[in-house]
Amino acid sequence: MTNEEQKLGMGCSITRRDFMNGVAVTGVGLAANSLGLPALAAGADYQPVVSPAYPPLNTGLRGNLVPAIADFPDIQAGKYKAFPVANDAITEEYDLVVVGGGISGLSAALFYQRGLGPEQKILVIDNNDDFGGHAKRNEFKIGDKTFISYGGTMGIATPFPYSYMAKSVLQELGIKVSRSSELTNHILETKYKLGTGLFFDKETFGEDRMVLGYGRRGMSDFFTKTPLNPKAQADLIRINGKNPDYMPGMTEAQKVEKLKRMSYKDFLANYAKVDPQVMVFMKNTSGRNNKFIDTMPAYEAGTHGSAGFNGLGLKFEEQYSEGSFTFHFPDGNASVARLLISKIVPTAFAQQPQNMDTIVNAKLDYSALDKADNPIRVRLSAPVVRVMLEGTAEKSTGVKIAYNKDGKLQAVRAKWVVMACYNRLLPDLIPELPIVQKKALLNNVKVPMMYTNVVIKNWTSFQKLGVSRVTCPGMYYPSIGIDTGNLVGGYQAVGDPTEPINIHLNKSPNHPGLPNRKDQNLAGQKELLTMTFSDHELIIRKQFQRVLGPAGFNAADDILAITVNRWPYGYAYTYDTLNDPDMPEEQRPHVIGRARFGRITIANTDSGAAAFTNTAMDEANRAVEEIWLTQGLR
Ligand SMILES: Cc1cc2nc3c(=O)[nH]c(=O)nc-3n(C[C@H](O)[C@H](O)[C@H](O)COP(=O)(O)OP(=O)(O)OC[C@H]3O[C@@H](n4cnc5c(N)ncnc54)[C@H](O)[C@@H]3O)c2cc1C
Structure with a gap:
C-alpha cells in the first residue's frame, strides 16, 4: 500500500466498525459463491457488513452480486446444455415458475395469482440475495439511526404513458405519485441554502478549482470563473443562451432528419462550432439510457432541452415524457418491489396491508419468503442455469428448471415458465430456441x-462549501451529492x-x-466485472479527498461505510435513430426475441426495449396473458 493510500484510509477500518452495527467481516474478500469459486476480492482493508438474514444491510460490492452471476460464463459455454439434474431428483412441482425476481418477475407472479386464484402454486427464483432486481434497497445502521438509500432504480415517472395495467398496479400498491411535492425534502435549499458546485480537476482542466453557483448565477458570470480557455467559456455561454440558427437554408424536415442521424457531439463541433474543450467539459454528460455525447442523437439531445438548439426554429417532440423523477421512495423502487412482496407473500411482513407510507420502515422477514405452505414462494441466491421444455415446443407437457443453490444443482418442474431475467442470457439457458429468436435476443446489450x-x-x-451537490466533469464519478431521501413514511435522512x-x-x-453504443456498453460491462472492491474504494476516497478536502473532509476518518451497486447488466437496450436502423416495431429484435416458446413466455424490461418500471409490469402482463391465451383462458 502506498503512503497516499494509507493517508486516504485504505488500511483503517476500526473507526468505521465502531460506528456500524451488523457483523463486520474481518477476512479478505466477499463470501465465496455457491459453487465455491472465489468471489472478486474486496480490499484486505475494507470490512463490509454481511447480514445474511437481512440483505439490505450488506455493504461492499453489491448490485449484480459476484455469486449471482458467477455461473453466467459456464451457462454461456454450454456446461448445462445436457439438463444437469436427473428426473427422479426433481420433487417440487409448480403451476408457474418465474425466473427473475425483479419488478417484472414479481409482477408476473402477482398477475398470475390474481387471474387464477391463490390455489395456484407459484415459485419465483432469483440469483441475488435480495429480491427486486434493479430495485435494490441499501441500508446502513450508524449508531441508532438507519440510513436508507437506493442501489438501483430510483424514480417512478408520472404515470404517463403508463398503461392501464401499470397504473392499476400502482393504485393497488397504494402509491400516489401525485404526492411527490408534499414528500420531497427541500431542507438543504431552504434551511441551509446549499446549491451546486462544479469541481474542475487538474488532470483534465489544468488546475483543481471549485466554482460555485451553477444554475444560480448567470451563465456568463459562472463560466468566466472556470479554468476553461476563453473560447470554450464564450462558446458555453453562447450555446446556453439564445442561439442563432446553426442550420440555415434547411427546411424543418431536413433539419430533423439530419439531427436524428448525427451525434450531439457532431452537432456541437460541426454546426455550433464550439471549442474542443467544450467537449471535454461535457465528456461525462450522459443522456437517455446513459448515452454519451458521441452516441446521443442530436435530435434526442434537443428533446431533453440540451444546449445549442433553441435557434433552429424546431419544436422538439418528446416521444414520451419521463415525467417527475422527483418522486421516489428513500430506497427508490425497492419500495415498489417490497410492496409487491407484501401482496404475493403477505406473511413476510408482520403487518398488513402495507402502503406507500408504511412500507419504508416495515420490517421484512426474509426467512418467510420461501416457506413450503406459501402459495407463492420466492427463492433467492439461486441462479438458474438451464430451462428445458419437456416435449417439443408444439406439444410440451411441462418445463424443467435447474438452478444452483447452496453449492448444489437442483431442479423444479412447472406447467408454465415466465423468463423475467436478462433476455440476452436466454439463448444459453434455453438452447432449443429457434436460431432467429436467439440472434434477436443477443441484440440486448445492457447498459x-x-x-x-x-x-x-x-x-x-x-456546508462550508455551500453545496449539497458537486458536479465533477472530469472525474470518475460525475457528481457527488447529499442523499436527502424523501419524507415518505416519516423518514428523515438529514x-x-x-x-x-x-x-x-x-x-x-x-x-x-x-464506435457504437453496444461496444461502449460491452467495454463498460467488462470494466465493472473486473474491478475489485478495493479499486472502487480507492477511487472513491481519492475523489472525496480532492473535492471536499479543502473544506476539512478527511477520507481516512470521515468515511463510515461504502456500498458500490455495480450493474454490468443495467438498463435494457433501447433503440435510437443514430445507432439502430429504422424498422417496423414487429421486426425489432426485442419483439422477435420475446416470442413464446412452448410453455415458456418471456418478460423483463428487455422484452419491452425500454428501461422503466411500467415496462417491467407491462411485459410481465403480456407474458402472463400469452399463457392464458394458449390455455384458452382469454
Ligand atoms: C441503476 C439503475 C437505475 C434505474 N433507474 C430507474 C428509474 O429511476 N426509474 C425507472 O423506471 N427505471 C429505472 N431503471 C430501469 C430498471 O431496469 C427497470 O425500471 C426495472 O426495474 C427492471 O425490472 P426487470 O424486472 O425487468 O429487470 P431486473 O430488475 O433486472 O430483474 C431481473 C432479475 O432477474 C435476475 N436474473 C438474471 N439472471 C438470472 C438467472 N440466471 N437466474 C435467476 N435470476 C436471474 C436478476 O438478477 C434480476 O434480479 C434503472 C435501472 C438501473 C440498473
Missing part, C-alpha cells in the same frame, strides 16, 4: 451502470451538519469513444 452510497461522519465540508449522512454517486461506465 452498465453504477450507483454508489458512501456514508460519511458529518457534512460540515458540504439531521444536523455534524451528524452522519449518506452521499449518493452515479456513474455510467460505458466507454465513450468506441
